[in-house]
Each structure stands twice: as structure tokens, then as C-alpha cells.
Amino acid sequence: MDQAVMIDTRHPLETPEGTDLSLYPAGFWVRSLAYTIDWLIRVAVVVATGFLFSASGIGQGMTLVVYFLMEWFYPVYFELCHNGQTIGKKALHLKVINDDGTPVTFAASLIRNLLRTVDFLPVFYISAIIASLCNRDFKRLGDLAAGTLVVYTNPIKPSPAIDNVGVRPVPEGFSTDEQRVLVAFAQRSATMSGARQAELANIIAPLVAPGDPVVAIKQMANHIVGRRADSP
Amino acid sequence: MNLEQLRIAIRPRRDWEAVDLGLQMARQWWWPMQRIWLLVTLPWILMGLLLPADSLWLVSLSLWWCKPLFERPLLMILSQAVFGFTPSTKEILRALPKLIFNQIFASLTWRRFSLTRSMDLPVIQLEGLRGKERSNRLQVLHRDDSGPATWLTIIGVHVESFLMISGLALLGLFIPAEVDLGIDSLEFWGESKTGGLLLLFFSYSAMALIGPLFVACGFSLYLNRRVKLEGWDIEIAFKRMVQKRGLQTFVLLAAIAFFNLLPQSAPPVWAADERAEIREQIIAIRNGPDFHQMKTHKIPKWQTDKEPELDSGFIEALFKLLEAFGRFISSISGFAEIILWGLVLALVAWVALRYGSWLSRFPQLLPRKRRQYYQPKKLFGMAVTEESLPTDVSAAALDLWQRQQPRQALALLYRASLARLLQSGAPLREDHTELECLKIAKQQSLPADALAYFSHLTQVWRQLAYGHELPDNTLAESLCRNWNHHWPDGARV
Known part of the structure; x- marks a missing residue:
């Protein structure tokens, strides 16, 4: 199968230095949740302001000012001063960046948030949802105009430690990527049944012989991550 | 199941990222899925057209109720398409009765209201499990990364109704204000056939749009769990390792066989003292200046470089600030009011002075003077x-x-x-x-x-x-x- 048409969520990005970066754009499901959190916070703040100021006789004016700021500058403030994350985005491990991978700039943030008016049309961000499904990076109209991306920030869950079954040097000829796979097998074996572990390990049994391939791979993985024979 | 044929990039993903893979899959196979969805829901559309207006709600309700059944052919398309084989419409229609009647009773009664329907469907359809086996399997699958499955349903319901509302809103926006179709009245939607059909059409369209997304995302969540549980990515990588080695071993053997024919092909043998000399040279070079160049770069470090943390005290502080500001404003409010009114008066006076002559050119703008009546002599x-x-x-x-x-x-x-x-x-x-x-x-x-x-x-x-x-x-x-x-x-x- 042609590698080029593999369906993936990764947005590969090559820096001018020739380094490959991986960004993972987030789709509308998780973003709508983040938006809901932010919306609730904004409503809460506006209502609270209403209560706070209603005693002082300038309540309505102040509440309107706060409402205005919340409506238009809440996302801009958080995106610029809090690492591209509003509270809702932070809760769901999302952040806004420029689509070249750099932190979001003022102009971009302002544009993407002012254009929410357009994305909202005709009701409840339906334009945003449809627009995000029409491009690979799930950009809504504001993102397209501003050149921004919403990506995941959290790493994949840290893997459990490898069983301490001893150490064995890795035979010659295993590339870095292949060594990584050995480590991944050892780390993830905790979530796999014994039969499945054996089935997988048997595929490369000739390469890791002699001995039980499952144990052999785990021993090599221990070696790769730096455990030595005398360490506990 | 040959994982080598998979058309999706396999690796363990974050839970929500797995959902996004579902979106990408839906984008890829949108038209085949949409086509089948329209085909299997065709009877409902015919029913809608033929039945009188007062029973259209029945069509809507049964359409909504049978959604789990419409999702099955979509899953069939996806489950085969990810392996590089998209089934033809004919094949799907042939498989349809078996797909539909598989555990149909449970799916349309108590499981109809299951919030994790999208992620659970592959277990009965692709793994063919039922009863105790099924629930055990689901327990394993739901142990991790299944939170989004519930959210899919909740958000899906909302987006679907928003889609319907936006359809109606668009319709309303594009009807000129002069044209009165009676759409504003409740009677139009409730009792007229046109209104009922329009409602049915928009809810049908919304379901058609959300359906493929919902199925693909649930399937993707299911796949992600299996990738993690069974190490699919590891299997693929291991097989590649073997393939590569197989190839390399063969090349090496051929090379040896070829070079053995030549007498000079023996590798050079170093004498022991030569080796020691080389090692010394290596150490000397390694300790030499080439490997110990130091440079000092000075770059300004701003205070803001520290990653600002959003602590819980922030909101509290904000509120305190707002409160203090409010107190301050209210304490000076009387004074401020005078100043503000003064400013307004000054502004009016300035305008009058600056633009008075100009205004007089427009006598109709000026207050009409009531002409005083003098008795003529x-x-x-x-x-x-x-x-x-x-x-x-x-x-x-x-x-x-x-x-x-x-x-x-x-x-x-x-x-x-x-x-x-x-x-x-x-x-x-x-x-x-x-x-x-x-x-x-x-x-x-x-x-x-x-x-x-x-x-x-x-x-x-x-x-x-x-x-x-x-x-x-x-x-x-x-x-x-x-x-x-x-x-x-x-x-x-």
C-alpha cells in the first residue's frame, strides 16, 4: 500500500533546520468541549460581575463592559499570555499555535477570535464545524484566515516500567527505530495477554535467538534504556 | 487480517486523537458512506412523502429510533476500507439483511439509549460477540480511552440539532421579507404537509451528516483500543524487521559468494602494536582542541520567558481587583457624574460655537422661532x-x-x-x-x-x-x- 496516502492525524512539519516536527491538530469534537468550558466560565464571570456591581449603582455599565471584554478578549488574552491555552483548552490539553509551529502572535489571535462571528453562522458554530471537516488540519474559518492550528499538548500516556528480567546486549544491526520498537514491546507487554506477547515476539524470534523471545526482547529493552546487570 | 494492508497509520493515540482519526477516515470515505446511508433510509423518505401530514412525526421518530441499524452498513464500509478494500454497493446490499438483523431487538430497545453505542457496535458486528462474552469484551475495551465515546453521543446529539436549526435558520434568512409563506406560524410546522416535510428534511439531513462522523469516530476509538491492547503497531514493525533482515541476509550471502572468488578480498589484518598506536592517536584526537571548543553566547532572558502558570488564585485576585475597582468607582461616582455632565455641556457649547454659523445655513434644523405678533399700524x-x-x-x-x-x-x-x-x-x-x-x-x-x-x-x-x-x-x-x-x-x- 502506498505510504503517501496513509490516513493519519499527524501534521508533519519540517523546520528550516531540517528537523521533522509532529503536530497533532484537534478536531471539532474535543474543541467544542473546550469551548463549552470556556463559555461556562465566561457566563459565570459576567453573572458574578453583575452581582458584585449591582450594589454599587454602576452595576449595569460595569457588567456590560465586562461582558464586552469577555466576549472579545477572553480568548485573545489567554492565547497570548497563557501559552496559547484558554482554561477550557488547558483542561483538554489543547493549544493554539501558528501553523508554522511558532507560538501564536497577537494579530493571528485577534483575527481568529474576531472571526468567531463568521464561524458562528448560521447558528452555534455550524460553519466552523463544516469548515473544519473540509481541510486536513481541522481549521475553522478563523484558523484559515489567521494561519493558526489547534493542537494537542499532552504526550501519549507514559509507559509503565519494563519487567526486570535481566539484561542482554542488542545484536548488531538494529536501527534506532527498531530499538525503539523493542522498548515499546517491553513497556506495553503489561497491557497485553501472555499469548499475544508470545505471538508478537515469535515474529522476530530468529533475530533475538537464543532463548524465549519474549524474555529476550525484554532483556534487550532493559539494555537499551540503560539498565545494567548489576543495577536493581 | 493482514495488518500490512492497513490504510491508516497505526500507532497508539491519545483518546481524543483517536476520535480525530475517525474524522479523517470519514473524510476519506465520505461519499461511499453517504451513498449507503441515503439508500438504506430511502424507505423512510418514501413514507414521509406518502403519509399525511399528521403522521409525519411517526416517520421522524422511527427514523431516529432506527439509527443504530443505519450505522451498521457504514461500519461495514469502514472496516473493509481501512484494509484497502472498499465494498461495492451491491455487496453491501447483499450483506444488509444479516447486518441489520444481528441482535436487532437489543439494539433497538435497551441498548438504544447506550451512550457508548458507536464504540460498542464493532464488538457485535465485527467480532460477532453476544451475551456474556460481549459484556466481558466491552469491559476490557472500556477500561481505558473510552471517555470520548460518551461525549461523542452527547456532542453528536447537540450538533445534530444545531445542524437542523441552522438549516431552518438559513431557509428563513434567504426568504425575502416581502414574501410571506406563513412559515412564522406554528400551524405551518405542525399541521401543513409542507412544514412537516421541511422539518423532516432538515432533521434527516442533519442525521445524514452526523451519522458517518459518529460511526467513524466510534470505530476509530475501538481500533485505538485494539492497537494498544494487541500491539498492532509492534506487529507491523516486527514484520518489517524480519522482511528487511531477510533481504539483507540474502544480499550479504550473494556478496560473500561473489567476493570469495577474488584473492585480495581478505580483510586487512592489523598487528597488535599497530592497533595500540591507532588507539593512542584516537585518544589524542579526542582530547585535542577540535573536540573542546567552547563558545559563550549571551542571549537576553526576559522575565516573561517563564511559563506563566494559571494558578487558582488568579481568578480570586481578578475578582478582588474588580471588587476594589467597583468600590472606588462608586465612591467617586457623584463627583464623576458632575465632571461627566460638565464635559457633555462643554462639548455642546463647543459644537454650538464652532459650528453655529454652519448650522444656520440649515434653518430647518434650527428650532422654529415662534414669530411674535405685532399689531400693525x-x-x-x-x-x-x-x-x-x-x-x-x-x-x-x-x-x-x-x-x-x-x-x-x-x-x-x-x-x-x-x-x-x-x-x-x-x-x-x-x-x-x-x-x-x-x-x-x-x-x-x-x-x-x-x-x-x-x-x-x-x-x-x-x-x-x-x-x-x-x-x-x-x-x-x-x-x-x-x-x-x-x-x-x-x-x-
């Missing part, structure tokens, strides 16, 4: 004050008439009448004509005979003044004599 060039009149108007006029001065005689009668009218409060102005004066006189509450006299006099006077027609003697004399009778001295009408 002269009308038609004749004095109409009481002082200018002789004491006995009738006698004076008759005298003038008999002295062959008819113009002066009638003029006296007329201006004397006007003077009396003015005296009685009639708002006569210098620019009024005789007829206007008569009109105004009619609006005054004059005695009927006086008014008739004045009317007659006006007519005679106009004929004389402008038409140069003398009245005959008897008429003129009667007018002169009657004046005193109709306009008694000092009469206040």
Missing part, C-alpha cells in the same frame, strides 16, 4: 389705528362721498372696519390681502350683520380700488350711514 398703506379715525366715521365718510371723493370715503370705511377688527383681536398682518382679511374676520366671533356688512364693503372696496368701478350712489350712501350702526364705537366683539 398700517394695512394696505392705510393707517388703521383708532387715533387716526374720525370720531364719527359715518358722518365723515358721507361727507367725503358727497364731496365727490368716493375713494377716500370707502377707504375710510374700510380702514375703520379693519381698525375695529384689530381692536377686537383679529391677527391681521401687513402682508394679508383683502380676501385674507375677510377670511380672518369670518373666524372671529363677529355679529352676523357686521360680518355681512364687512363682506359687502370688502367687495365694493375691491371693485373701486382695483377695478375703478364706482358703486352707485344709494349703495355707497347706505354703506356710509350704516357703518356706525354695525361697528359701534368701542365695541369689543
Whole structure:
């Protein structure tokens, strides 16, 4: 199968230095949740302001000012001063960046948030949802105009430690990527049944012989991550 | 199942990222899925068109209720398409009865309200599990990364209804305001066939749009769990390792076989002392300056470089600040009000000074001045004050008439009448004509005979003044004599 048409969520990005970066754009499901959190916070703040100021006789004016700021500058403030994350985005491990991978700039943030008016049309961000499904990076109209991306920030869950079954040097000829796979097998074996572990390990049994391939791979993985024979 | 054929990039993903893979899959196979969805829901559309308006709700309800069944052919497409084989419409239709009737009762009754339907469907359809086996399997699958499955359903319900509302809103937006289709009335949606069909159409379209997304994302969550549980990515990588080694071993053997024919092919053998020398050289080079170059770069480090953390105290501080600000504002509010009003007045004054002359060019903008009424001293060039009149108007006029001065005689009668009218409060102005004066006189509450006299006099006077027609003697004399009778001295009408 042609590698080029593999369906993936990764947005590969090559820096001018020739380094490959991986960004993972987030789709509308998780973003709508983040938006809901932010919306609730904004409503809460506006209502609270209403209560706070209603005693002082300038309540309505102040509440309107706060409402205005919340409506238009809440996302801009958080995106610029809090690492591209509003509270809702932070809760769901999302952040806004420029689509070249750099932190979001003022102009971009302002544009993407002012254009929410357009994305909202005709009701409840339906334009945003449809627009995000029409491009690979799930950009809504504001993102397209501003050149921004919403990506995941959290790493994949840290893997459990490898069983301490001893150490064995890795035979010659295993590339870095292949060594990584050995480590991944050892780390993830905790979530796999014994039969499945054996089935997988048997595929490369000739390469890791002699001995039980499952144990052999785990021993090599221990070696790769730096455990030595005398360490506990 | 040959993982090598997979058309999706396999690796363990974050939970929400797995959902996004579902979105990408839906994007990839959108049209095949949409086509099948429209095909299997066709009976409902026919029902909608044929049934009367008052039973359309039944079509909507059954369409919604049977959604789990429509999702099955979509899953069939996806599950085969990810392995690089998209089934044809014919194949799907042939498999349809088996797909639909698989555990249909449970799916349409108590499992209809399951929030994790999208992620659970592959277990019954692809793994063919039922009963205890199924629930055990689901337990394993739901142990991790299954939170989004519930959210898919909750958000999906909302997005679906939003889609429907936006369809209606768009329709409303594009109907010109002049055209009244009766859409505003509840009756239109409730009882008319057109309204009912429109509602059905929009909810149907919304379901058609959300359906493939929902199925693909649930399937993707299911796949992600299996990738993690069974190490699919590891299997693929291991197989590649073996393939690569197989190839390399073969190449190496061939090379050895080839080079063995040549006598010089033996690798160079280093003597022991030569080796020691080389090692020393290596160490010397490694300790040399090439490997120990130090450079100091100075870059400014701003305080803001620290990643700002959003601590819980932030909101609290914000509120305290707002509170203090509110107190401050309210304490100076009286003073501030005065200042603000002062500013407003100053602004108005400045505008008036700066633009007053300009404004005067537009008299209609200025407040209309109520013109003050001054009682005129002269009308038609004749004095109409009481002082200018002789004491006995009738006698004076008759005298003038008999002295062959008819113009002066009638003029006296007329201006004397006007003077009396003015005296009685009639708002006569210098620019009024005789007829206007008569009109105004009619609006005054004059005695009927006086008014008739004045009317007659006006007519005679106009004929004389402008038409140069003398009245005959008897008429003129009667007018002169009657004046005193109709306009008694000092009469206040």
C-alpha cells in the first residue's frame, strides 16, 4: 500500500533546520468541549460581575463592559499570555499555535477570535464545524484566515516500567527505530495477554535467538534504556 | 487480517486523537458512506412523502429510533476500507439483511439509549460477540480511552440539532421579507404537509451528516483500543524487521559468494602494536582542541520567558481587583457624574460655537422661532389705528362721498372696519390681502350683520380700488350711514 496516502492525524512539519516536527491538530469534537468550558466560565464571570456591581449603582455599565471584554478578549488574552491555552483548552490539553509551529502572535489571535462571528453562522458554530471537516488540519474559518492550528499538548500516556528480567546486549544491526520498537514491546507487554506477547515476539524470534523471545526482547529493552546487570 | 494492508497509520493515540482519526477516515470515505446511508433510509423518505401530514412525526421518530441499524452498513464500509478494500454497493446490499438483523431487538430497545453505542457496535458486528462474552469484551475495551465515546453521543446529539436549526435558520434568512409563506406560524410546522416535510428534511439531513462522523469516530476509538491492547503497531514493525533482515541476509550471502572468488578480498589484518598506536592517536584526537571548543553566547532572558502558570488564585485576585475597582468607582461616582455632565455641556457649547454659523445655513434644523405678533399700524398703506379715525366715521365718510371723493370715503370705511377688527383681536398682518382679511374676520366671533356688512364693503372696496368701478350712489350712501350702526364705537366683539 502506498505510504503517501496513509490516513493519519499527524501534521508533519519540517523546520528550516531540517528537523521533522509532529503536530497533532484537534478536531471539532474535543474543541467544542473546550469551548463549552470556556463559555461556562465566561457566563459565570459576567453573572458574578453583575452581582458584585449591582450594589454599587454602576452595576449595569460595569457588567456590560465586562461582558464586552469577555466576549472579545477572553480568548485573545489567554492565547497570548497563557501559552496559547484558554482554561477550557488547558483542561483538554489543547493549544493554539501558528501553523508554522511558532507560538501564536497577537494579530493571528485577534483575527481568529474576531472571526468567531463568521464561524458562528448560521447558528452555534455550524460553519466552523463544516469548515473544519473540509481541510486536513481541522481549521475553522478563523484558523484559515489567521494561519493558526489547534493542537494537542499532552504526550501519549507514559509507559509503565519494563519487567526486570535481566539484561542482554542488542545484536548488531538494529536501527534506532527498531530499538525503539523493542522498548515499546517491553513497556506495553503489561497491557497485553501472555499469548499475544508470545505471538508478537515469535515474529522476530530468529533475530533475538537464543532463548524465549519474549524474555529476550525484554532483556534487550532493559539494555537499551540503560539498565545494567548489576543495577536493581 | 493482514495488518500490512492497513490504510491508516497505526500507532497508539491519545483518546481524543483517536476520535480525530475517525474524522479523517470519514473524510476519506465520505461519499461511499453517504451513498449507503441515503439508500438504506430511502424507505423512510418514501413514507414521509406518502403519509399525511399528521403522521409525519411517526416517520421522524422511527427514523431516529432506527439509527443504530443505519450505522451498521457504514461500519461495514469502514472496516473493509481501512484494509484497502472498499465494498461495492451491491455487496453491501447483499450483506444488509444479516447486518441489520444481528441482535436487532437489543439494539433497538435497551441498548438504544447506550451512550457508548458507536464504540460498542464493532464488538457485535465485527467480532460477532453476544451475551456474556460481549459484556466481558466491552469491559476490557472500556477500561481505558473510552471517555470520548460518551461525549461523542452527547456532542453528536447537540450538533445534530444545531445542524437542523441552522438549516431552518438559513431557509428563513434567504426568504425575502416581502414574501410571506406563513412559515412564522406554528400551524405551518405542525399541521401543513409542507412544514412537516421541511422539518423532516432538515432533521434527516442533519442525521445524514452526523451519522458517518459518529460511526467513524466510534470505530476509530475501538481500533485505538485494539492497537494498544494487541500491539498492532509492534506487529507491523516486527514484520518489517524480519522482511528487511531477510533481504539483507540474502544480499550479504550473494556478496560473500561473489567476493570469495577474488584473492585480495581478505580483510586487512592489523598487528597488535599497530592497533595500540591507532588507539593512542584516537585518544589524542579526542582530547585535542577540535573536540573542546567552547563558545559563550549571551542571549537576553526576559522575565516573561517563564511559563506563566494559571494558578487558582488568579481568578480570586481578578475578582478582588474588580471588587476594589467597583468600590472606588462608586465612591467617586457623584463627583464623576458632575465632571461627566460638565464635559457633555462643554462639548455642546463647543459644537454650538464652532459650528453655529454652519448650522444656520440649515434653518430647518434650527428650532422654529415662534414669530411674535405685532399689531400693525398700517394695512394696505392705510393707517388703521383708532387715533387716526374720525370720531364719527359715518358722518365723515358721507361727507367725503358727497364731496365727490368716493375713494377716500370707502377707504375710510374700510380702514375703520379693519381698525375695529384689530381692536377686537383679529391677527391681521401687513402682508394679508383683502380676501385674507375677510377670511380672518369670518373666524372671529363677529355679529352676523357686521360680518355681512364687512363682506359687502370688502367687495365694493375691491371693485373701486382695483377695478375703478364706482358703486352707485344709494349703495355707497347706505354703506356710509350704516357703518356706525354695525361697528359701534368701542365695541369689543
